[in-house]
Amino acid sequence: MPTLLDSFQLKGLQLKNRIVMPPMCQYSVMAKDGKPNDWHYTHYTSRAVGGAGLIIMEMTDVDPDGRITDYDLGLWSDEQIPAFKRIVESCQAYGAKVGIQIAHAGRKAEDAEVPVSSSAIQFSEDYKQPRELTTDEVKEMVGKFESAFKRALEAGVDVIEIHAAHGYLIHQFQSPLTNKREDVYGQDRSLFGVEIVKAARRVMPESMPLIMRISAVEYADGGYDLPYSIELAKRFQEAGVDIFHVSSGGEGTKGPASAGPGYQLDLAKEIKGALNIPTIAVGRMEDIQLSDEAVREGKADLVAVGRGMLRNPYWANEASIALGGKPLTPKPVAAAYSIR
Ligand SMILES: Cc1cc2nc3c(=O)[nH]c(=O)nc-3n(C[C@H](O)[C@H](O)[C@H](O)COP(=O)(O)O)c2cc1C
Helix, strand or coil: CCCCCCCEEECCEEECCCEEECCCCCHHHCCECCECCHHHHHHHHHHHHCCCCEEEEEEEECCHHHCCCCCCEECCCHHHHHHHHHHHHHHHHCCCEEEEEEECCHHHCCCCCCCEECCCCCCCCCCCCCEECCHHHHHHHHHHHHHHHHHHHHCCCCEEEEEECCCCHHHHHHCCCCCCCCCHHHHCCCHHHHHHHHHHHHHCCCCCCEEEEEECCCCCCCCCCHHHHHHHHHHHHHHCCCEEEEECCCCCCCCCCCCCCCCCHHHHHHHHHHHCCCEEEECCCCCHHHHHHHHHCCCCCEEECCHHHHHCCCHHHHHHHHCCCCCCCCHHHHHHHCCC
């Protein structure tokens, strides 16, 4: 079995190690018009310098009204491409591969005048009442995802992640709690996600793997369980997903009973086992031994460390040193380790 520090190859994607920075919105730092700014540039470049094998840029929306707040990133216009390209190229220059998470917040879009969703069901009393997308609008939405995928490719990303988790629009369509539609997208709750996967595959090079982030279980009363999400994931795999990034929840205000170290790791293991597909484990994986064991024991192929990398941009480098590997940082920083 490989270790956390071993390289990873899938199709044309080659990662120098199995350490992933997962998508994390920086929306409080006021991106304007969906464009990343100097904060985002520094934020992502620092984690590339810190040695992460793969950096997945934060939730980036296909429509202005698909943003959680107006400070989110977006790729609904060609004008947004250069600001992303600058960051992608900078991270790649330090040896990281770069992905981007493409999304729509649906009923969780807080600044949209009237948010849209699969059905007109409010997230909570604190959120706006959404309206149900018409069947034609759902088809148009698939087109918006396709255009955003093309723009991400123009920005030079190595991989694309579709956000089908955390109670956002794709998740809203796939959950029986939020999809009460009577058209084809209600008869088959996976259809919207499947069409988005197919749209990605239409525009992506064959050699580029496609990642999908899913919530493997819901925590709300009556929410779906793991056998349900495994069936969903099979449909997405058939449509062209190569890697699942396994998270949970977000459909309501309840979370897991306990969110301790590795709290979602078994979900990644189950999906990997059921579908025989690579997975990324995420969720309190910052304990270096736990991360390494997850890969060594074949529970996941890659490990994402979110808050741990927010606290310490050089987490990957620290993990490498702790596991007996080489410094992952460029020479001027690596020199700091030779004086021990
Ligand atoms: C500040 C912050 C922003 C986040 N933004 C996103 C996001 O844009 N997309 C997403 O799928 N998850 C997002 N997440 C969830 C993380 O990707 C990750 O799944 C979660 O923090 C659990 O991993 P951790 O315990 O290593 O932090 C965010 C988390 C944090 C802390």
